[in-house]
Amino acid sequence: MRVRVGILTVSDSVSRGAYVDRGGPAVQQWLQTALATPWETVARVVPDEIPAITGALEELCDTERCPLVITTGGTGPAPRDVTPEATEAACSRLLPGFGEAMRAASLALVPTAILSRQTAGIRGSSLVINVPGSPAAVADCLAAVFAAVPDAVELIGGPRLETNPEVVAAYRPPHGR
Amino acid sequence: MRVRVGILTVSDSVSRGAYVDRGGPAVQQWLQTALATPWETVARVVPDEIPAITGALEELCDTERCPLVITTGGTGPAPRDVTPEATEAACSRLLPGFGEAMRAASLALVPTAILSRQTAGIRGSSLVINVPGSPAAVADCLAAVFAAVPDAVELIGGPRLETNPEVVAAYRPPHGR
């Protein structure tokens, strides 16, 4: 039984076929190096519309039963960027530390990291994490937070995830927190 | 006249007597080393329920007149962790810099620091600060923010607090901000 990981590409241009998806494959590729547990991708592409994004998150979490969903794209300040709003709408609670840590890590590389409004949240037994659409930012952001993802997934009732320690060493606190 | 400091342990298991409180005593012990002003503890223990937590915060701030209240526990991502929500409900305004600084300081020590949703806020003339339940995290988090606590308490109408400079040097800006 493979763990199902949702990868949701949020992009008007990719959605209408005008542009090839680069964010989704970047997430896929990073997870392939990082995850040691057998897993499979449940990929979706939606335009930059709140109902489309929340609908896809609901499907990936509730129907497809993905304990982990990574969105890519739509996190910036432009009027069409609404992924954080859709994530907040789909999740029962937010985890502000993810956005803070991803922005802080990216800020060490590019000053415009502060423009990303990315967040993370919990829907049922699923952890949803926003990363930007740029392939370089995808890897930087996932690397900044993924050591905490296995513990988070377990705390909300998901399966045990193992990582490849040469990419990221999953950390589990000794006994609760 | 001693300054009253509220210490609120939020834990289902401690509340029902199944587990000894470790977070509350850790807060108490850290404050004993840090505070030079004569003070006394007003301790409470409640289960992980929003009404119980907000009720205790109201009592500690409004009835017991504690200018400073530290909560411990219930800040994680698990479904029963609701201390941040209860704090937000009890406070008229939040101070996001406390959560950011505590997570950043803890993140230098453990990757799962980003899972804590702890915040701080103001209720009337009381400053409320969330720290995690783990005794080690209690000290790390209080050390990360306490230099700003005396100034914050005064700005909201509370008493002057002095600290032991070898533990934490209270900072007061030259003239307002």
Next chain:
Amino acid sequence: MRVRVGILTVSDSVSRGAYVDRGGPAVQQWLQTALATPWETVARVVPDEIPAITGALEELCDTERCPLVITTGGTGPAPRDVTPEATEAACSRLLPGFGEAMRAASLALVPTAILSRQTAGIRGSSLVINVPGSPAAVADCLAAVFAAVPDAVELIGGPRLETNPEVVAAYRPPHGR
């Protein structure tokens, strides 16, 4: 055609003439060193009242057509400090990375940086950024985020801003994010 930059001083005492404005001139002076594009100031002073602040933000963004508005003052924890609330009310979306980065930069200088609740947001095609009232904090905070401001202003439909690279090097990502 000069770019119009709104500078909004939020202060009861300055507003009633009891105290000379130091925050507004500090913003003006910092921008004079940082901005290479021809620009002019649209200055306003209001008391620490939410309706007065939101009203001034609406005027500066909608009527005066300032693509960039910097507020100074009213970001602290004191009961009269309401600039963040007024900014949230006037903006359709917030950019949490600005507050995080400004607090982190200030925290390296003064422990009380965590008490500032400053944020940034977007109203129409205008970027609104809060900085504290203290002249020293004005420069520290603007220096911490301004490299991302020209990209942000363009992404929301504003003009191209050039900076003096010896003060701050505006960064624009290669192609979208």
